[in-house]
Structures are given as structure tokens and as C-alpha cells.
Amino acid sequence: MKNAAGIEAFGRHLRKLRDERGLSQQALADYADIAKPTIQRIEKGQVGATLDILLSLSKALNLPFRNLMDAPDIDFPSISQDDPKNRAT
16 A cells, blocks of 8 residues: 555544534535545545545535645655656656
């Protein structure tokens, strides 16, 4: 699994956000139109979330996307334009 620590950290962050809003996993799943087992697996750090799921969660939590991704213990890799691997060809 790629970046298991980041996936687990995001799961904890999602649960915190959900709990702060007083939502059950089922309620969040319903608002986001995502299956409850998917919410459970994300919160447990068993799977990462796709972009579609992240956008749905952001909308369901009434939270800007960047705030959804703003967990203090998630270390996102830096991408630099100076790195030749990151330049368009």
C-alpha cells in the first residue's frame, strides 16, 4: 500500500470532522452518496479515497476541499517544477 501512514492519517482526520458535525457514518455516507462500508474502510485507514470520493465528502461535510485535506499529520510530497520529472513534454 502506497503511503499507508498518510491514508491512516486521513482516515483519522475524516472521523474527527464527521464527529465534530455529529454525523454517523451512515449519515455521512447518505449525504455523500457513498456506501457506508467505504466510509468505514477510509476511516480505518484500510483504503485511500479517490478524487470523486474526496469531492463528495467535502460537499457532504460542507467544507472547502483544501480544509478536508488539511490534516496536521498528513505529509504530502512536494512537487517542484524545477524537477525535470515534473515538466510537461
